[in-house]
Amino acid sequence: MEDEVDRLVAAWRRERPDLDVGPLEVLSRVSRLARHLDRARRTAFAEHGLEPWEFDVLTALRRAGSPYQLSPGQLLTQTLVTSGTMTNRIDRLTGKGLVKRLPDPDDRRGVLVRLTDDGRDRADQALAGLLAHERALLAELSPDQQHDLAALLRQLVAPFDSAG
Structure with a gap:
């Protein structure tokens, strides 16, 4: 081949x-x-009406666990974008009703970004759709081959992840 x-x-x-x-x-x-x-x-x-950056923010909040909220700084760390970019993204997601801003009870000047019920549902549906697409991409490999490939790729990627 x-x-x-x-x-x-x-x-x-x-x-x-x-x-x-x-x-x-x-x-x-x-x-x-x-x-x-x-x-x-x-x-x-x-298929779920999301852009890749929207998925990144929504799933960062979803992975945080209930009540599905993070500070903008925590979102910056997880999505690797600038502060200005994150502010714009939060504004746009708020406008779509997928997240909301709440006052941070531990910091009078701070805010928390929380996933709305609609945002959580969209994140969950998009993740399920993504996994279906990714399973199709890997269909030619056996589970053992997928495991071996994951281990080899981890070995290649690890130095980059630990450097940042």
């Missing part, structure tokens, strides 16, 4: 036999897979 990366690597080996193009065999596939995954995720979110 040959894929586009095999053809790309063969062409580079022909044109530049002096270079070790072996890393392309792994990382070009990871890059291509990331693009396919991004498309599948966008489709899954759109």
